[in-house]
Amino acid sequence: MCGTTEQGHAIRLSSSSSENVSSDARSNGATRNLSSDAVVNLDHGDPTIFETYWRNMGDKCTVMIPGYQSLSYFADTKSLCWFLEPKLEESIKNLHNVVGNAVVDDNYIVVGTGSSQLIQAALYALSPPDQPKPASIVCAAPYYSCYKEMAEFLRSELYKWEGDAHTFDKEGPYIEMVTSPNNPDGVCREAVVKKDGGKRVHDLAYYWPQYTPITAPADYDIMLFTVSKCTGHAGSRLGWALVKDKEVAKKMVTFMTISTIGVSKESQHRAAKILEVISNGCKDLKSPNGNIIDNFFHYGQSILTKRWDKLRNTLKHSRVFSLAKYPVKYCHFTQDLSEAHPAFAWIKSKDKIDDCEKLFRGHKVLTRSGKRFGSDPKYVRVSMVSKEEDFELFIKRLSSLNNLNIISAA
Amino acid sequence: MCGTTEQGHAIRLSSSSSENVSSDARSNGATRNLSSDAVVNLDHGDPTIFETYWRNMGDKCTVMIPGYQSLSYFADTKSLCWFLEPKLEESIKNLHNVVGNAVVDDNYIVVGTGSSQLIQAALYALSPPDQPKPASIVCAAPYYSCYKEMAEFLRSELYKWEGDAHTFDKEGPYIEMVTSPNNPDGVCREAVVKKDGGKRVHDLAYYWPQYTPITAPADYDIMLFTVSKCTGHAGSRLGWALVKDKEVAKKMVTFMTISTIGVSKESQHRAAKILEVISNGCKDLKSPNGNIIDNFFHYGQSILTKRWDKLRNTLKHSRVFSLAKYPVKYCHFTQDLSEAHPAFAWIKSKDKIDDCEKLFRGHKVLTRSGKRFGSDPKYVRVSMVSKEEDFELFIKRLSSLNNLNIISAA
Numbered sequence: 001m002c003g004t005t006e007q008g009h010a011i012r013l014s015s016s017s018s019e020n021v022s023s024d025a026r027s028n029g030a031t032r033n034l035s036s037d038a039v040v041n042l043d044h045g046d047p048t049i050f051e052t053y054w055r056n057m058g059d060k061c062t063v064m065i066p067g068y069q070s071l072s073y074f075a076d077t078k079s080l081c082w083f084l085e086p087k088l089e090e091s092i093k094n095l096h097n098v099v100g101n102a103v104v105d106d107n108y109i110v111v112g113t114g115s116s117q118l119i120q121a122a123l124y125a126l127s128p129p130d131q132p133k134p135a136s137i138v139c140a141a142p143y144y145s146c147y148k149e150m151a152e153f154l155r156s157e158l159y160k161w162e163g164d165a166h167t168f169d170k171e172g173p174y175i176e177m178v179t180s181p182n183n184p185d186g187v188c189r190e191a192v193v194k195k196d197g198g199k200r201v202h203d204l205a206y207y208w209p210q211y212t213p214i215t216a217p218a219d220y221d222i223m224l225f226t227v228s229k230c231t232g233h234a235g236s237r238l239g240w241a242l243v244k245d246k247e248v249a250k251k252m253v254t255f256m257t258i259s260t261i262g263v264s265k266e267s268q269h270r271a272a273k274i275l276e277v278i279s280n281g282c283k284d285l286k287s288p289n290g291n292i293i294d295n296f297f298h299y300g301q302s303i304l305t306k307r308w309d310k311l312r313n314t315l316k317h318s319r320v321f322s323l324a325k326y327p328v329k330y331c332h333f334t335q336d337l338s339e340a341h342p343a344f345a346w347i348k349s350k351d352k353i354d355d356c357e358k359l360f361r362g363h364k365v366l367t368r369s370g371k372r373f374g375s376d377p378k379y380v381r382v383s384m385v386s387k388e389e390d391f392e393l394f395i396k397r398l399s400s401l402n403n404l405n406i407i408s409a410a
Numbered sequence: 411m412c413g414t415t416e417q418g419h420a421i422r423l424s425s426s427s428s429e430n431v432s433s434d435a436r437s438n439g440a441t442r443n444l445s446s447d448a449v450v451n452l453d454h455g456d457p458t459i460f461e462t463y464w465r466n467m468g469d470k471c472t473v474m475i476p477g478y479q480s481l482s483y484f485a486d487t488k489s490l491c492w493f494l495e496p497k498l499e500e501s502i503k504n505l506h507n508v509v510g511n512a513v514v515d516d517n518y519i520v521v522g523t524g525s526s527q528l529i530q531a532a533l534y535a536l537s538p539p540d541q542p543k544p545a546s547i548v549c550a551a552p553y554y555s556c557y558k559e560m561a562e563f564l565r566s567e568l569y570k571w572e573g574d575a576h577t578f579d580k581e582g583p584y585i586e587m588v589t590s591p592n593n594p595d596g597v598c599r600e601a602v603v604k605k606d607g608g609k610r611v612h613d614l615a616y617y618w619p620q621y622t623p624i625t626a627p628a629d630y631d632i633m634l635f636t637v638s639k640c641t642g643h644a645g646s647r648l649g650w651a652l653v654k655d656k657e658v659a660k661k662m663v664t665f666m667t668i669s670t671i672g673v674s675k676e677s678q679h680r681a682a683k684i685l686e687v688i689s690n691g692c693k694d695l696k697s698p699n700g701n702i703i704d705n706f707f708h709y710g711q712s713i714l715t716k717r718w719d720k721l722r723n724t725l726k727h728s729r730v731f732s733l734a735k736y737p738v739k740y741c742h743f744t745q746d747l748s749e750a751h752p753a754f755a756w757i758k759s760k761d762k763i764d765d766c767e768k769l770f771r772g773h774k775v776l777t778r779s780g781k782r783f784g785s786d787p788k789y790v791r792v793s794m795v796s797k798e799e800d801f802e803l804f805i806k807r808l809s810s811l812n813n814l815n816i817i818s819a820a
Contacts, residue, residue: 048482054476057477060477061476062476063475065472066464066472067684067687068464068467070645071460071464071644072645116669116670149668150668153668155568156564233480233481234481235480235481235483236480236676237673259526259530260527260647261647264645264646264677265647266679267677
């Protein structure tokens with residue numbers, strides 16, 4: 001998901017030609033009959049994969065909001081983050097404690113309109129306001145394509161996008177974005193730049209058990225999460241930051257206040273409920289009568305494992321594409337060994353195919369080129385969290401591509 | 411409502427000392443027993459005045475959102491504003507047509523996280539991207555205090571705050587914010603700068619019948635509205651822009667996409683319902699069996715009229731404060747003559763009192779100084795849309811101030 005004109009254009013173009021996304025939000029969940037020549041849009045990471053789970057939950061997560069609720073801008077004026085609903089704060093803390101993916105104690109929680117807004121709030125909060133030169137923003141390539149856009153679109157004098165952290169050698173203050181697991185390639189990461197004067201923002205949007213083994217509770221200065229990737233509720237535009245330093249948290253709240261005077265109370269009420277239901281499902285699992293299919297993360301892991309197995313099978317003997325392997329690790333949440341099943345596949349074309357995105361596009365599969373991630377156009381990022389029909393059509397096209405003599409055709 | 415650290419600090423300080431706001435969002439609507447020495451915070455325009463109306467509506471505006479709804483980022487990929495819920499678009503158009511306050515036909519609707527985000531989207535869309543110098547942002551003083559903060563906080567090279575439009579004389583591209591009715595002083599306005607190369611953004615947040623007579627449907631290039639002021643649902647963070655030019659609308663959508671990847675679907679669903687109920691109430695009124703108390707705008711006008719009458723009575727013979735009069739105009743919505751009853755009172759201190767905000771603060775009433783609006787510190791802006799108890803306590807304090815020999819005491 002991203003925001004350039006190019007991207008916005010891509011969203012519209014692809015959908016108007018394929019209509020494979022337009023009814024997602026309003027569909028009744030019935031299988032859409034994608035025609036065999038439909039364009040499959042796997043460019044963005046719209047997490048509709050979990051829809052069946054939420055349908056099967058029936059009324060358990062339904063929220064009712066009466067007309068008189070949440071009229072005020074304020075949620076809790078005694079809180080540093082005055083627009084954060086106390087019930088959401090509680091649900092966030094509970095979930096992290098149950099999953100064990102982040103240390104929440106002694107952290108301030110700042111809620112945002114998705115983690116996108118919180119990334120910008122963090123850049124604002126960490127950039128020295130009184131320096132003649134902007135702070136450098138870097139991230140190890142391949143990096144999430146939206147960081148560059150967010151850092152550049154307003155031409156701020158506070159910060160400047162400097163690209164790949166591996167080759168960064170400027171003096172002065174810098175902020176390193178550390179995405180773990182990484183978008184686009186699913187690799188777990190640590191910071192790369194080892195210089196004085198640096199700050200780090202850990203974007204942990206995908207550090208949840210359905211995507212990757214939870215090896216330890218993360219404990220960094222600023223950690224970002226979002227319901228879009230955690231639960232699949234991308235339409236809610238709801239993210240949160242765990243922030244150690246009070247002054248940084250305050251500046252992030254200032255950003256949110258000037259930018260949007262807080263965050264939708266409706267989204268907060270709903271997210272509070274959904275996170276609570278997930279936490280309870282996880283706790284139940286640990287009891288003798290717990291049902292594994294009630295556990296959201298087990299469901300998520302299971303469906304993603306199936307897709308990844310199918311993808312790896314399809315590419316097993318491919319002369320055209322390759323796919324990296326992830327190490328097997330012990331997950332403290334599932335209490336089992338497993339490898340990662342990321343939300344995106346990072347596919348590389350072999351030999352003489354220089355533009356992998358173009359190749360896929362020619363076969364009516366929209367992906368995002370490696371170029372957009374500061375990487376090689378031999379790579380593409382492909383969403384693994386689409387609706388089932390889109391995924392199946394993608395696998396079908398991929399099989400055909402494997403059977404063609406692509407090398408000469410490209 | 412505003413966002414500087416100073417402001418954020420003021421919000422917290424005032425509330426922790428008075429606790430007169432903290433429970434707004436979660437209170438059960440019972441009268442709070444404000445102690446006679448409580449601090450009354452009328453600095454911000456939190457529109458809790460309408461809470462009783464919404465409580466009396468019972469379940470009419472209740473929305474139910476099941477767990478599987480709105481998972482996707484997308485609402486309608488065929489629409490220019492791909493994250494705008496079609497139901498909300500319809501409700502917005504209906505309401506403007508029923509009220510007659512804006513021309514909606516042939517306009518693009520862009521939804522935002524409150525009108526704050528749309529103001530920034532408009533500045534982004536209207537600033538030439540390829541100029542060596544930033545576009546000038548101006549507004550006639552007294553101007554809404556947040557424009558300056560929004561234009562300055564990220565130190566963008568695209569635009570620069572240049573203050574009062576009356577004294578603006580720079581060359582090059584400029585954007586004039588036209589707020590009508592104006593915040594802080596409630597006056598209906600037209601653009602002030604008459605130069606080439608200018609663009610205008612009409613902030614019409616208060617152009618609704620409860621605040622001001624609707625004299626004609628507004629028909630400008632960019633018009634901004636928000637549910638915060640229209641219905642009092644400030645917690646929803648939901649605004650919309652009516653935009654004539656397709657390319658400008660597209661750039662605003664790009665801004666929203668990079669900034670927050672769209673707008674909360676929950677807020678949109680709820681706003682769609684609430685605006686629909688209001689529109690239906692207005693239509694019913696025109697039928698023989700229509701009930702005036704079901705009509706939101708009549709209710710709003712009636713309660714604001716009572717407050718303004720009380721305020722004017724209190725200040726009628728004041729030697730300390732003065733208050734401007736608004737002209738009587740014919741309102742096409744109410745089909746009656748009336749004067750404005752703005753959401754804020756713009757009170758001026760007389761004679762030797764130089765700092766009106768300080769005077770009020772000394773008497774435990776928090777207001778916003780004229781200085782913040784690019785005006786004289788003899789003025790303060792006072793919210794007229796607070797809860798009843800706060801308003802009553804304010805009137806009580808104001809009466810005492812009138813009876814004191816303030817001139818010598820100040």
